[in-house]
Amino acid sequence: NNSYSQKTVTLKLDDVEMSQLLDLIENQTEYHFVYKIKDVDLSRKIQITVNKERVPAVLEKIFKGTSTKYEIYGKQIFLTNNPTTKSSSTSSKSVQETITVSGTITETKTGMPIPAANILEKGTSNGVMSDFDGNFSIEVAEDAVLQVSYVGYATKEINVNGRNEIDIVLETDAAALDEVVVVGYGTQRKQDLTGAVSVVKVDEMVQQPNAQVTNQLQGRVSGVSITGGGQPGEAPQVKIRGANTFGNNTPLYVIDGIPTDNIGNINPNDIESMQVLKDAASASIYGSRAANGVIIITTKKGKGKLSVNYDAYYGTQMVQKGNPWDILSSQEMADLTFRAIRNTNPGAAIDHPQYGDGAQPVLPNYIAPVGANTVDESLYNVDPYYTDPAQLNDFYRIVEANKRGTNWFQEIFNSAPITSHNLSVSNGSEKGSFLFSLNYFDQKGTLDNTYLKRYTMRVNSVFNITDNIRVGENLSFAIRENPQIGALSEGSAIGMAFRQQPIIPVRDIRGNYAGSFGQGLGNAFNPVAMLDRLRNDRGVSNKLFGNIFAEIDFLESLTFKTTFGGQYFSNSFNSFAFPAYENAENNSVNSYTEGAETNFNWTWTNTLTYKNTFADIHNLTVILGTEAYQNKGREVGGSTQSYFSFDPDYVTLDTGSGTQTNYSFKYADALSSVFGRVDYNFDDRYLFGATIRRDGSSRFLNEQYGWFPAASAGWNVSNESFFESSWINDLKVRAGYGVMGNQINVDPANSFTTFGGNNQTSFYAISGSNSSTSEGFQQSRIGNPDAKWEKNINANFGIDATLFNNTVQLTADYYRKDINDLLYNPNLPATVGSATVPYVNVGQMTNSGIDLDLSTYFTLAEDLQFNTSVTFTSYNNEIVKIADGLNYFDLEGRRFNGSSIIRNAEGGSVSQFFGYQVDGFWDSQEEIDQANAAARESTGNQNTTYQSDVAVGRFRYADVNGDNQITADDRTYIGDPNPDFTYGLNLELMYKNWDFSMFLYGSQGNDIWNNVKWFTDFYSSFNGAKSSTALYDSWTPDNMNASAPIQQTVGSFSLADVPNSYFVEDGSYLRAKQIQLGYTLPNSVLDAINISKLRFYVQMANAFTITGYSGIDPEISGDSVNFGIDEGAYPNQRQLIFGLNASL
Amino acid sequence: CSDDFLDQPALGSLSEDVVANKQGVEKLLIGAYAALDGQGLGGGNPWESASDNWVYGAVAGGLASKGSFGGDQPAIDQIVKFISNPSNGFYNTKWIAAYEGVARTNNTLRVLANVEDISEAERSNIAGQARFLRGHYYFELKKMFNMVPWIDENTENPKQPNDTDIWPNIEADFQFAFDNLPGTQSEFGRANKWAAGAYLGKTYLYQEKFPEASTIFTQVIESGTNSAGEKYDLIAEFEDNFDAETENNAETVFDVQMVANDGTSTIANSNQGGMLNFPYNSPFRCCGFYQPTQNLVNSYKTQPGNGLPYLENYNQDPVKSDMGIAADDSFAPYAGSLDPRLDWTVGRRGIPYHDWGHHPGATWIRDQSYGGPYAPKKNIYWQSTQDLYSDQSSWAPGTAINVHIIRFADVLLMAAEAEAQTGNLGLAMQYVNRVRERASNPQGFLKKYIDENSPLTGFNDAENAANYNIGLYTDSEFSSKENALEAIYFERKLELAMEGHRFFDLVRWGIAEETLNDYFDYQGKITTDVRGGKFIPGKSEYYPIPQAQIDLSLNSAGEATLTQNPGY
Structure with missing residues (x-):
């Protein structure tokens, strides 16, 4: 050739x-x-x-x-x-016996054979190449050492030891500097990069048994913060280099050149490469969508001879044992109840409907009828499928008390299977290539009736029509069913599981559901029933995503490429609300809701690339391009009440007899852009890059167009002639500066002042009717025609180094981002009315931080390879300005009635916890009197008290401003859910046919607001289940050194009615995300059955977690500016997986 | 791409020029009415801005406990014990709801100025209604917060200071409405001339402009009609004011119109602000709030001879309750002499609770020791007509029972005050007795069931549910202005209890401190909810300006344009 x-x-x-x-x-x-x-x-x-x-x-x-x-x-x-120069060493060998060694050289990942690999007898010039099928044969000395090398792979040395057959597997050499990296609208050699681009080690990433790339990415690359829960299919929170806006922080994903904001349906096995563009130098070529960072994904193409790969795993997800919320038993709950009543109303006679009027509470035999000890079962009357709400009043429930106590956590969480099957067929030749893949993924949630079932299919092909014209397509289709519950919020089944009292059994004496109906049992719902009633709910989404492209080379150095692609997405859903009967508060009207949405968006991109070298040392690449994007969608739906039968085969929107409602909405937006990029490389030593983009957006009116420039430079120090180092193989420093834009949060209608009708808020029964209203209008939106782009001004300094004979590779970046003209929709004074307020360019925010990636590749002993990858992510976020005349905004009121948990304020970072600092308890009346006296002295007012609603045993709040009085001004920042840093550590050990890997992920210095405690540690917070802290470690005159305050039936400012530091905990943790042990069958075995690779593995995901957090899972996500609040997390459960990888 | 590729109008909504015509402005006016119920206007929970002010007027006035149990909506406890700070979100919700009402009336007036296809009569009718509504929204703000910023259709900067008394502006709105509105309207829910007159009189009364109040009330009482043109009068039976079937009658001056099952599958237009206020563990499902106090119940005791109330010492020898008595232990209701309005105002054990059967006592109460043994009644729908007038599409019921802003009995009692203050004690007594006379109509007394076990069978007209005895005042009780006022004030409590007026009445009468601190002393011994409550004069008369609004009012120099009320 x-x-x-x-x-x-x-x-x-x-x-x-x-x-x-x-x-x-x-x-x-x-x-x-x-x-x-x-x-x-x-x-x-x-x-x-x-x-x-x-x-x-x-x-x-x-x-x-x-x-x-x-x-x-x-x-x-x-x-x-040439061995002739080492005649002394070779001459001794020449007298030895020679043998013929043969075998196959394969690639570790796919098991594909490697043709043209170089096999050399070490210390000699004796060498051969492997043939097209990876086979080789060489005559060497008996005790020779074979050196096997191939570009892009780590060179391997093997002792022959007299063997005649040796199969050799080559590992990818991640340190290879000539690795080509996909960047915006093109590619670059890694050594030429001047921007902050992290290359994801896709092979390591996909080891995490999860269907979603965003989940798998956690800890795998520096600069990217990902927090998610354990719910199958639930999209985690993804942030690149801190919070960039008050709204949506989702990065821009670019799959095979097509931008999208959702990659939940991509099959991780289809990913060839993945790059994260973190700074302006690399990302701002994506202009108005770059500010949140860009993740570029390239899917696999066919390569080499026809091959078939099959990867599968099956496993089980295990539920943590025991009583994770530390809920009391039935008798303990009764004891606590009496204590709380006595604490509140000392000396008053107690006559509790369930526990009687004795000195000590006595558990009844039955909780319905209330507190009964004997029942007449013939009176039982419950029809769980009642259709007339009035029937609810006639029910006679008989429920036996569960004196031992129901463990509601264990009732709703059950071990569940997870399975994935992936099949791909690919082939490549001079005429083109194709890849076809199928994936079936099915993860049942450990919480009943939550699951993710997904089918994806992909066809990628390229046709080389002539030497200089290529056309092709990348197309994927996904079908997804993914019912979820709203974790981390009060009303979910998880929330009910820590609120439902233990004395309530799951079912009544006839097997219908039991619940809080009756008295003295609180008002939680039966969480098992809640989940069971989701059984007929369905939601199916379909997504077609992909592109077609054509590429023409002309004039040697010019390439024109045009790409048209996008997505067609549709989703349909239906749910049935069963009537309930077992709870204290029941929904008595059955209803059915159904809806469907469709979305179509397309992107058309044209680029012209010029690439040339002048005078041998001037390397120039220029890219010019245009791009147009349009996005349109709509949703329709409706609901109907009062069904005669709940049979899902019967229920449609028109078979119900009650009110029928319908709704619809639609949206549209567009972008139009031109962009360009220049990369210049002088002698591989000095690197310069510049990009610019002009975007026009339909979301803006008066300032529709914006410019986004960036420039960067790099210096390959190690390529300088003066550079001498025995331990530094490669060293590059680089810097970049530029502007990235953001418009994602701006509603397409932001520019317009609008009016409209709403039958709930602007219709009125002006006629005096008792049943119908007349149409009225309200102002629906205040327009801001002057909104323009957010400007995210970014500076980045980085260093790339390869050390110690290429065994250590290090990348470090420092960045600072100043976000100006931040688009925010600040609350306006109520005097303007409550129409939707517009986004205006008012805010300012900064982020700075350090990203570190470190990889090492060590051969510890013969056949024993040890690799590590470390990532380190830190960001320091500061809100500089929110809006004129507005220096904070509060979020997350929860049950605190107007006082919020989270304050986003100028000078702070996003999502900080705000409230009163608890400074112990009031241990005696004297303490209270003293504090009041001091307060009266300070204010000169005899009506002054130190703190509202104080009593012995309640919280004493810290007087932060020192005015001897607790007022709203004493609220302070009491926690921060932003971590100091997060880190990932991947360890790989390979010995002969065995491989072992382990991935650890940790987050350090983040606080969690444990709002579960609001329900479980305070008797006054609804009559639900309480924790052992409430009974055994709350304030009493005998236990003043307690964790929780005195237990009372009445809430108070000085208990849990206002946000205070009692709820804040350190949420740092270290988790073994996965541990895996694999064994690859030797070729000698496989050859017989004509399989090129077969590997088996056993894996444990979420194997262990080290944390001081008291809740069930320290990984607590949330939204952009309000996260870190745990009110019933869906825990990441331990998974035990068995899998295999096979190639034909 | 061509330039219009980026042209993208707002979808699914209308621009201002599309609504600037007769039909459009009429719909904006309906939208301004729709803010009356306080719901869906950008604030917090429905009950924080209920149109009947049950929290701020009735519970804070000592007529009812918050109810439910201690951990449920604890922010209300702080409000009614006067220990709440300005960050309490309830105030902000109420403020937002009222100003959204103001904004809608201002939008109506602003757009109306640009409407051409309209007659002058139509124009002044729309303007009159809009200004009536604006007067109402500002009246709500004024009585809650006292010093509030004034924004009208010509105000450009929404950050106005609250340094001016807005009574003159409110007066001007009602005066305009009175001068420009017709007596009869095409639809019953619209404000008419006489509603504006009555509200103008109320505005005078709050400013202690008694002669002006007397004049306008006299006009309203003598000539006023409801929007259907029917002359104002007290209807024969007191309870018909609280039944969706019989509301919108001669007694209606201005109501917030409520509906049930209006096709929204929500209770947004069904007195959602009162959704919590039904007995618990009952056919109403939720939520056990708004429980009348023992203090209120005792007020309905009458003197056995003359049937007059005990104005001073009504808490002595209280009405017997089932406090602390389990539902399966026996209990016989109080046998003493009572004002019949008690049993249309308060649900109590052993007495028919409309046609739902006897109130069963403890089983319908969430925590007796906290909120007492009673249940509200004026807001309760009937079992026989529940399909028509209740809405069960939410987790707690909605109803079609209107909320009365002003009803004719209220006008008579306000007029009585004006007359007493101006020395016309005889006329004042006449007005009060007109209210008591209606209450003493035996047909309007609550009766016992024909069959206690089958309440839907109906009532036994021959047998009263309790020992009702009510009589009229005589000149001797109205011998002095002070005595007359005491009687009038007490009558307002009895007639208008649980209708949201009490706290605001106590403040304007200047007796809030004494009355409420006595109430805390008395009621605090019975229920735990109000223990530690204390009315602080000079502070507690008005609720605090919401902290959130002060923080949003910063001008370009970073200073708040809103000033907090004294004492907060």
Whole structure:
């Protein structure tokens, strides 16, 4: 194969170092040199003049008379040391016996054979290449060492030890600097990068048994913060380099060139490469959508001979044991109840409907009828499928008390299976390539009736029509069923599970549901019933996503590419609300809701790329492009009440007898852009890059167009002639500066003042009717025609280094982002009315931080390879300004009635917890009197008290401003859910056919607001289940050194009626996200059954978590500016997985 | 791409020029009415801005306990004990709801100025209604917060200071409405001339402009009609004011119109602000709030001879309750002499609770020791007509029972005050007795069931549910202005209890401190909810300006344009 050798070389050099010369040849040709540093005298100075000479002739000139020998295979030129210079060592070997060693060289990931790999007997010039199927045969000394190398893979040394058959598996060499990285609208060599681009180690990432790439990405790359829960399919919170806006922080995903904001339906097995563009230098070519960062995903293409891969796993997800919320038993609940009543109303007679009027509470035999000890079962009357709400009043429930106590956590969580099957077929040739893949993923949630079932299909193909014209497509289709519950909020089944009292059994005496109906049992719902009533609910979404493209090379250095792609998405859902009967508060009207939405968006991109080298050392790439984007969608739905039968086959929107309602809405927006990029590389030492984009957006009116420039530079220090280091192989410093934009939060109607009718809020029964209203209008929106882009001004300094003979690779970045003209919709004074307020360019925010990636590759012993990858992410977020005349906004009132948990304020970071600092308890009346006296003295007012609603045993709040009085001004920042840093650590150990890997992820210094405690640690907070803290570690005169305050039946400002620091806990944790042990069958076995690779593995995900947090899971997500509140988390459960990877 | 590729109008909504015509402005006016119920206007929970002010007027006035149990809506406890701070979200919700009402009336007036296809009569009718509504919304703000910023259709900067008394502006709105509105309207729910007159009189009364109040009330009482043109009068039976079937009658001056089952599948237009205020564990499902106090119940004791109330010492020898008595232990209701309005105002054990059966006592109460043994009644729908007038589409019921802003009995009692203050004690007594006379109509007394076990069978007209005895005042009780006022004030409590007026009445009468601190002393011994309550004069008369609004009022120099009320 000499097609490349027709390329010629022109050189006229005096005194050039060998290393530079080799680079120049590489630059002028498509050849690539492969050698070991110690085999070639790289610093040797050479004089050479050649004019359009073929490469072999040039090589002959260069190496004539040296000990270096060259061999050309395909695009590769192998340089080895000629043994004649080491005659003393080889001569001793020459007397030894020689044997013939043969085998196959394969690639670790897919098991594909590697053709043209170089096999060399170490210390000699004796070498061969593997053939097209990866087979080789070589005659070597019995005790020889084989050196096996191939570009892009780590060189491997193997002791022959007299064996005749040796199969060799090559590992990807992540340290390879000539790795090509996909960047905005093009590619770059990794060594030429000047922006902050993190390359995801996709192979490591996909080991996490999860269907969603965003979940798998957690901890795998620096600068990206991901927090999620354990619910199948629930999209985690993803932030690149901190919070960039008060609204949606979702990065822009670009899949095969097509932008999207959701990658929940991409099959992780289809991903070839994934890059995270973190700074302006790399991302601002995406202009108005770059500010949240850009994640570029390229899907796999067919390569090499026809191959079939099958990967599958099956596992079980286990539920944590025991009583994770530490809920009391039935008798303990009764004891606590009496204590709380006595604490509140000392001396008053107690007559509790369930526990009687004795000195000590006595558990009844039945909780319905209330507190009964004997019942007449013949009176039982419950129809769980009643259709007339009035029937509810006639029910006679008989429920036996569960004196031992129901563990509601264990009732709603059950171990569940998880399975994935992935099949792909691919092939590549000169005429083109194809890849076809199918994936079936099915994860049942450990919480009943939650699951993710997904089918994806992909067809990627490329056709090389002529030498210079390529066309192709990437197309995927996904079907997804993914019912979820709203975790982390009060009304969910998880929330009810820590509120439902233990004395209530799951079912009554006839097997219908039991609940809080009756008296003294609180008002929680039966969470088992809640989940069971979701059983007929369905939701199916379909997504077609992909593109078609054509690429034409002309004039050697110009390439034109056009790509048209996008998505067609549809979703339909239906749910039935069963009537309830077992609770204290029941929904008595059955109803059915059904709806469907469709979305279509498309992106059309055209680029022209010019790439050339001048005078051997000026390398220039220029890209110019245009892009248009349009997005449209609509949703319709309705609901009907009062069904005669609840049979899902019967229930449709028109078979109900009650009120029928319907709704619809639609939306549309568009972008139109031009952009350009220049990359210039001087002699591989000095690198410059510049990008600019002009975007026009339909979301804006008066200032529709914006410019987004960026510039960057890099210096490959190690390529300088003066650079000498025995331990630094490669060193580059780089810096970038630029502007990224954001418009994602702006409603398409933001510019317009609008009016409209709403039958709930603007219709009125003006006629005096008792049943119908007349249409009225209200102002629905206040318009801001002057809104424009957010400007995210970003500076980045980075360093890339390869150390210690390429065994350590380090990338470190420091960044600072100043976000100006931040689009925010500040609350306006109520005097303007309550129409939707517009986004205006008022805010300012900064983020700064450090990202670190460190990889090491060590051969610990023969056949024992040890690799690590470390990521470190930190961000420091500061809100500089919110709006004129507005320096904070509060969120998350929960049950605190107007006082909010979270305050986003100027000078602070997003989502900080705000409230009173608890400063112990009031241990005596004297303490209270003293504090009041001081308050009266300070204010001179005899009506003053130190703190509202104080009593012995309640919280004493800290007087933060020192005015001897607790007022609203004493509220302070009492916690911050933003971590100091997060980190990931991946460990890999390979020994012969065995491989072991482990991934640890941690978050340090983040606080959690444990709002579960509001329900479980305070008797006054609804008569639900309480924790052992409430009974055994609450304030009493005998236990003043308690955790929780005195238990009372009445809430108070000085208990849990206002946000205070009692709820704040350190949420730091370290979690073993996955541990895996794999075994690959030796080729000697596989050859017999004609399989090229077969690997089995066993894996444990979420194996252990080290944390001081008292809740069930320290990984608590939320929204952009309000996160870190735990009110019933869906925990990440331990998973035990068995899997296999096979290739034909 | 061409330029229009980026042209994207707002979808699914109308621009201002599309609504600037007769039909459009009429719909804006309906929208301004729709804010009356306080619901869906951008604030917090429905009950925080209920149109009947049950929290701020009735519970804070000592007529009812918050109810339910201690941990449920504890912010209300702080409000009614006067220990709440300005960050309490209830105040903000009420403020937002009222100003959204103001904004809708201002939008109506602003757009109306640009409407051309309209007659002058139509224009002044629309303007009159809009200004009536604006007067109402500002009246709500004024009585709650006292010093509030004034925004009208010509105000450009929404950050106005609250340094001016807005009574003159409110007066001007009602005066305009009185001068421009017709006596008869095409639809019953619309404000008419006489509603504006009555509200103008109320505005005078709050400013202690008694002669002006007397004049306008006299006009309203003598000539006033409801919007259907029917002359104002007390209807024969007191309880018919609280039944969706019989509301919108001669006694209606201005109501917030409520509906049930209006096709929204929600209770947004069904007195959602009162959704919590039904007995618990009962056919109403939720939520056990708004429980009348023992203090209120005792007020309905009458003197056995003359049937007059005990104005001073009504808490002595209280009406017997089932406090602390389990539902399965026996209990016989109080046998003493009572004003019949008690049993249309308060649900109590052993007495028919409309046609739902006897109130069963403790089983319908969430926590007796906290909120007492009673249940509200004026807001309760009937079992026989529940399909028509209740709405069960939410987790707590909605009803079609209107909320009365002003009813004719209220006008008579306000007029009585004006007359007493101006020295016309005889006329004042005549007005009060007109109210008591209606109450003493035996047909309007609550009766016992024909069959206690089958309440839907109906009532036994021959047998009163309790020992009712009510009589008229005589000149001797109205011998002095002070005595007359005491009687009039007490009559307002009895007649208008649980209708949201009490706290505001106590404040304007200047007796809030004494009355409420006595109430805390008395009621605090019975229920735990109001223990620690204390009315602080000079502060507690008005609720605090919501802290959130002060924080939103910063001008360009960073200073708040709103000033907090004294004492907060």
